[in-house]
Amino acid sequence: MISLRHVSTSFPAARGKEPIHAVDDVSLEIPRGSIQGIIGFSGAGKSTLLRNINLLERPTSGEVHVGGVELTALDDEALRRARHQIGMIFQGFNLVNNLTVAQNVELSLKFAGEKDRRVRRRRAAEALEIVDITDKAKVYPAQLSGGQKQRVAIARALATRPEVLLCDEPTSALDPFTTATVLQYLADVNRELGITVVIVTHEMEVIKALADHVAVMESGRVVEQFPARELQREGFAPHTSIGRYLVSDGISVDRDGGARTQAPTPSGDQGRAAESAEPPAPQDPPRGPRRLAASELLAAVPFEGGRR
Ligand SMILES: Nc1ncnc2c1ncn2[C@@H]1O[C@H](COP(=O)(O)OP(=O)(O)OP(=O)(O)O)[C@@H](O)[C@H]1O
Numbered sequence: 001m002i003s004l005r006h007v008s009t010s011f012p013a014a015r016g017k018e019p020i021h022a023v024d025d026v027s028l029e030i031p032r033g034s035i036q037g038i039i040g041f042s043g044a045g046k047s048t049l050l051r052n053i054n055l056l057e058r059p060t061s062g063e064v065h066v067g068g069v070e071l072t073a074l075d076d077e078a079l080r081r082a083r084h085q086i087g088m089i090f091q092g093f094n095l096v097n098n099l100t101v102a103q104n105v106e107l108s109l110k111f112a113g114e115k116d117r118r119v120r121r122r123r124a125a126e127a128l129e130i131v132d133i134t135d136k137a138k139v140y141p142a143q144l145s146g147g148q149k150q151r152v153a154i155a156r157a158l159a160t161r162p163e164v165l166l167c168d169e170p171t172s173a174l175d176p177f178t179t180a181t182v183l184q185y186l187a188d189v190n191r192e193l194g195i196t197v198v199i200v201t202h203e204m205e206v207i208k209a210l211a212d213h214v215a216v217m218e219s220g221r222v223v224e225q226f227p228a229r230e231l232q233r234e235g236f237a238p239h240t241s242i243g244r245y246l247v248s249d250g251i252s253v254d255r256d257g258g259a260r261t262q263a264p265t266p267s268g269d270q271g272r273a274a275e276s277a278e279p280p281a282p283q284d285p286p287r288g289p290r291r292l293a294a295s296e297l298l299a300a301v302p303f304e305g306g307r308r
Pocket residue numbers: 011012020021022040041042043044045046047048049202
């Protein structure tokens with residue numbers, strides 16, 4: 001379904017510096033209808049690789065194929081049409097604040113060239129129903145919690161009926177209970193609509209809950225791949241030190257190094273902004289009180305139809 005062939009992406013150097021090789025000769029096959037997790041530390045190149053799939057970031061070299069079409073060979077107009085098959089959601093939700101929830105979703109259909117307003121309204125209503133947020137159709141994003149905003153973003157991505165959903169750290173700004181809710185919707189979308197999901201995250205617990213396949217990135221390269229079910233197998237150890245570190249106990253890769261520990265509230269659906277900080281170096285694991293692992297909370301929140 002998605003085939004990345006020797007994809008590299010470099011960014012020009014600042015004066016006197018070396019260019020940044022954000023993605024370095026990555027080849028990856030993602031089967032139709034699967035959930036592919038991409039994990040690694042900050043700066044590993046995960047987001048750039050994800051944005052290479054819909055050419056939001058055009059690779060410097062290599063080929064990107066989606067649904068049998070080589071996107072890297074298309075002209076601008078053909079690429080614009082092909083992109084309707086690929087929805088995307090982001091850590092920061094990216095909703096338009098001065099439009100209502102329904103208008104935000106309709107906007108994606110407008111961009112996709114749907115001229116009939118009634119069709120846009122109907123399809124937006126359908127998409128909002130998929131993520132159970134129809135009751136918020138007339139409110140503005142500022143009136144929503146983080147989890148609700150992400151559900152609207154999922155609806156917006158689904159409105160064009162894509163075959164692929166790209167998720168860039170979709171739960172990083174959410175508390176663990178809200179994370180479980182959003183993951184549930186992504187699992188449902190994958191299972192019920194057959195949408196191929198690619199999810200970039202620094203949280204192994206998200207991968208464990210959702211993914212079929214895992215790719216570990218370091219310094220722009222995919223250094224290791226394994227089936228996500230391996231994560232449930234006792235004694236499983238990735239081959240690379242970065243992979244072992246990411247799956248080791250206590251690693252929900254809390255980027256603040258455990259300095260800000262916050263117990264989630266069961267009411268849950270209160271988005272809170274994640275604070276950015278450098279990740280710990282692999283040889284320097286996080287200190288301080290361990291944040292409640294998402295798995296503990298996922299166990300507490302029913303995850304019906306969850307994949308694992
Ligand atoms: N538009 C850009 N211009 C210049 N450098 C960039 C650009 N986008 C990304 N980079 C650099 O490319 C490298 C990979 O960045 P990328 O955002 O893909 O990593 P990541 O693994 O997603 O990190 P994070 O988890 O922090 O989002 C980093 O060194 C980053 O600074």
